Amino acid sequence: MISPVLAxxxxxxxxxxxxxxxxxxxxxxxxxxxxxxxTGGALLLAAVIHTALVGLFFGLPAFIFIxxxxxxxxxxxxxxxPTRTGGRFGWLQSLADGVKLIQKEDLAPxxxxxxxxxxxxxxxxxxxxxxxxxxxxxxxxxxxxxxIGLFVALAVxxxxxxxxxxxxxxxxxxxxxxxxxxxxxQMVSYEVPLGLTAVIPVVIAGTMNxxxxxxMQSGGFWNWFLLHxxxxxCAFFLFFTVTxxxxxxxxxxxxxxxxxxVGGFHTEYSGMRWxxxxxAEYAAMFFVSMLAVLLFLGGWWTGLPVLDQALVALPxxxxxxxxxxxxxxxxILLSKTGLLVFVQIWIRWTLPRLRIxxxxxTCLKYLVPISCFLFLGVVTWPLILLSxxxxxxxxxxxxxxxxPASTRPVEMEQQTHPLNERSGSTGHSKMETETVTxxxxxxxxxxxxxxxx
Amino acid sequence: xxxxLFMFYALFAAGGALAVVFSQNIVRMAFYxxxxxGATAALFFLLDADFVGATQLLIYVGGTVVLLIxxxxxxxxxxxxxxxxxxxxxxxxxxVGLTFLTLLISxxxxxxxxxxxxxxxxxxxARVEEGFNPRQEGNTSRxxxxxxxGLRFDRDLAGQTVAAPVHEHPATAAQGxxxxxxxxxxxxxxxxxxxxxxxxxxxxxxxxxxxxLARAKRSRTASPV
Numbered sequence: 001m002i003s004p005v006l007a008x009x010x011x012x013x014x015x016x017x018x019x020x021x022x023x024x025x026x027x028x029x030x031x032x033x034x035x036x037x038x039t040g041g042a043l044l045l046a047a048v049i050h051t052a053l054v055g056l057f058f059g060l061p062a063f064i065f066i067x068x069x070x071x072x073x074x075x076x077x078x079x080x081x082p083t084r085t086g087g088r089f090g091w092l093q094s095l096a097d098g099v100k101l102i103q104k105e106d107l108a109p110x111x112x113x114x115x116x117x118x119x120x121x122x123x124x125x126x127x128x129x130x131x132x133x134x135x136x137x138x139x140x141x142x143x144x145x146x147x148i149g150l151f152v153a154l155a156v157x158x159x160x161x162x163x164x165x166x167x168x169x170x171x172x173x174x175x176x177x178x179x180x181x182x183x184x185x186q187m188v189s190y191e192v193p194l195g196l197t198a199v200i201p202v203v204i205a206g207t208m209n210x211x212x213x214x215x216m217q218s219g220g221f222w223n224w225f226l227l228h229x230x231x232x233x234c235a236f237f238l239f240f241t242v243t244x245x246x247x248x249x250x251x252x253x254x255x256x257x258x259x260x261x262v263g264g265f266h267t268e269y270s271g272m273r274w275x276x277x278x279x280a281e282y283a284a285m286f287f288v289s290m291l292a293v294l295l296f297l298g299g300w301w302t303g304l305p306v307l308d309q310a311l312v313a314l315p316x317x318x319x320x321x322x323x324x325x326x327x328x329x330x331x332i333l334l335s336k337t338g339l340l341v342f343v344q345i346w347i348r349w350t351l352p353r354l355r356i357x358x359x360x361x362t363c364l365k366y367l368v369p370i371s372c373f374l375f376l377g378v379v380t381w382p383l384i385l386l387s388x389x390x391x392x393x394x395x396x397x398x399x400x401x402x403x404p405a406s407t408r409p410v411e412m413e414q415q416t417h418p419l420n421e422r423s424g425s426t427g428h429s430k431m432e433t434e435t436v437t438x439x440x441x442x443x444x445x446x447x448x449x450x451x452x453x
Numbered sequence: 454x455x456x457x458l459f460m461f462y463a464l465f466a467a468g469g470a471l472a473v474v475f476s477q478n479i480v481r482m483a484f485y486x487x488x489x490x491g492a493t494a495a496l497f498f499l500l501d502a503d504f505v506g507a508t509q510l511l512i513y514v515g516g517t518v519v520l521l522i523x524x525x526x527x528x529x530x531x532x533x534x535x536x537x538x539x540x541x542x543x544x545x546x547x548x549v550g551l552t553f554l555t556l557l558i559s560x561x562x563x564x565x566x567x568x569x570x571x572x573x574x575x576x577x578x579a580r581v582e583e584g585f586n587p588r589q590e591g592n593t594s595r596x597x598x599x600x601x602x603g604l605r606f607d608r609d610l611a612g613q614t615v616a617a618p619v620h621e622h623p624a625t626a627a628q629g630x631x632x633x634x635x636x637x638x639x640x641x642x643x644x645x646x647x648x649x650x651x652x653x654x655x656x657x658x659x660x661x662x663x664x665x666l667a668r669a670k671r672s673r674t675a676s677p678v
Contacts (some may be wrong), residue, residue: 184520
């Protein structure tokens with residue numbers, strides 16, 4: 001029974017992996033709407049749509065946050081910041097910056113390694129952009145849904161450092177070289193506490209699927225992993241600190257320390273290639289903030305049971321209401337993320353820059369041991385609770401009961417059998433087919449469930 | 454589409470590897486290595502081996518190559534150091550490379566590819582769905598995780614539901630004992646907990662040893678810096 005399925009999978013031109021790569025629900029919908037396209041065309045169109053959507057989430061926040069950075073910096077320094085372009089608050093300052101940067105000449109130093117010099121900004125941008133592919137923007141709204149979503153996202157984001165190091169090296173300039181070296185040393189060290197703190201919510205939830213992690217934080221802000229136990233509470237702040245460093249944000253912006261290294265790794269860049277680095281930086285800021293929200297701050301849940309109830313209880317169906325409830329959820333997620341980005345900007349313009357040895361000391365002597373300790377604590381926490389108060393959580397429902405009913409393993413029995421007919425293998429993408437019906441478990445947690453199951 | 458993607462990434466993997474060999478500049482080599490390794494990771498993703506692909510990206514592309522470039526940046530004396538080979542080195546490298554190439558080719562040719570789906574289906578015994586999501590949404594890592602913890606659900610739970618259909622297959626029947634003798638719930642499979650722990654202890658020892666060796670040797674009377 002199994003091997004024919006595998007044989008079919010392997011021999012089939014369009015096997016499951018490509019389906020899941022491009023979101024099967026969208027592909028099916030396109031096939032129904034435009035049968036002329038054929039499967040390949042539909043796959044391609046679905047891929048283009050997903051890429052464009054993710055691209056918007058990559059570009060637009062960067063656009064807004066560059067303006068916000070200038071405005072917040074101005075206010076903190078008792079200035080006004082941009083005031084002219086596009087109205088009283090200078091809303092269109094980023095656009096003006098962009099137009100200016102496009103017009104500039106695309107220079108490369110004569111001594112530079114031209115191939116690497118030209119290619120490294122693209123590596124940075126592509127890495128920051130690809131990380132968004134794995135992030136759920138709302139319940140089920142993710143371009144590629146994976147059970148190892150968090151791991152893949154962090155892995156892809158870690159490629160960003162490669163572009164920066166290559167940029168620093170290939171510029172053939174001492175400033176750039178120093179910037180690149182600092183960045184490499186800093187990133188290699190900070191990956192360790194980043195991974196350890198990101199694993200803490202995974203330990204609590206028992207899954208690396210970001211969608212499931214958020215689902216388990218439904219039902220009220222006391223169910224957020226931030227308040228799950230004291231270790232997770234500390235882990236959030238540690239995670240936030242480490243993401244500052246991994247984004248080269250002050251006080252860890254040694255790679256582009258203007259006072260000592262001119263511009264650091266991007267000294268020799270100009271025009272669009274220079275702006276690519278900043279586009280990627282702001283997108284990465286947005287990304288790690290979103291990750292922090294998804295992992296610790298309840299993702300798209302407001303945290304107030306009344307509001308969440310009302311949101312989930314919107315009249316069901318795959319139609320407009322289900323869509324609307326997800327859009328609202330996405331707005332909640334993006335507002336929380338924006339708040340964290342604001343804190344990042346605030347910190348940048350408040351704290352002085354560390355020295356490179358202080359940066360390394362902070363990481364290796366403090367952050368790594370602390371994160372190891374927190375990890376150990378979070379692992380033993382449920383055991384301690386079980387042996388003292390006979391419950392695996394301090395408050396709220398046990399985590400197992402918070403798993404969305406639509407995705408509990410019982411359903412798997414029904415889904416594995418029709419695999420042969422291929423209807424089961426493509427029919428249940430959360431992207432399009434899932435409908436929203438109110439289902440409130442007796443534990444007080446909220447689930448969006450698939451209506452047809 | 455799948456074929457096209459496979460060819461696309463395979464081309465990049467092979468081309469990147471060739472470029473590594475024929476390039477003279479170390480950092481460019483590292484860059485081509487990134488292309489080759491990244492394309493290999495993409496091939497893993499195509500095979501539904503998400504976890505392996507992501508690990509490849511994180512460890513090799515994001516870790517090892519960055520360290521490699523970092524090492525070059527720290528140590529090289531000239532701006533863009535390049536490697537000039539003597540003929541003897543070329544000969545040595547060529548011999549080693551050709552040996553491995555013949556090994557790989559002979560291995561690839563000795564596999565009966567026409568039956569590979571059945572063989573894969575036979576050796577995997579059965580796919581017990583673990584976790585919450587269907588496999589198309591990337592539920593591929595859970596079995597690795599449980600196996601590393603010492604639990605083989607795919608072996609121990611498989612027997613009850615899927616035993617009969619598996620036996621019908623000639624490929625599985627030919628494999629004989631290994632598949633048939635695993636009776637459900639009588640003897641549990643052990644998974645990879647022990648090898649996993651041994652490797653992690655080994656890595657810890659290496660780490661401590663490396664930090665001990667790399668520590669600057671100072672006499673006790675010297676003033677602390």
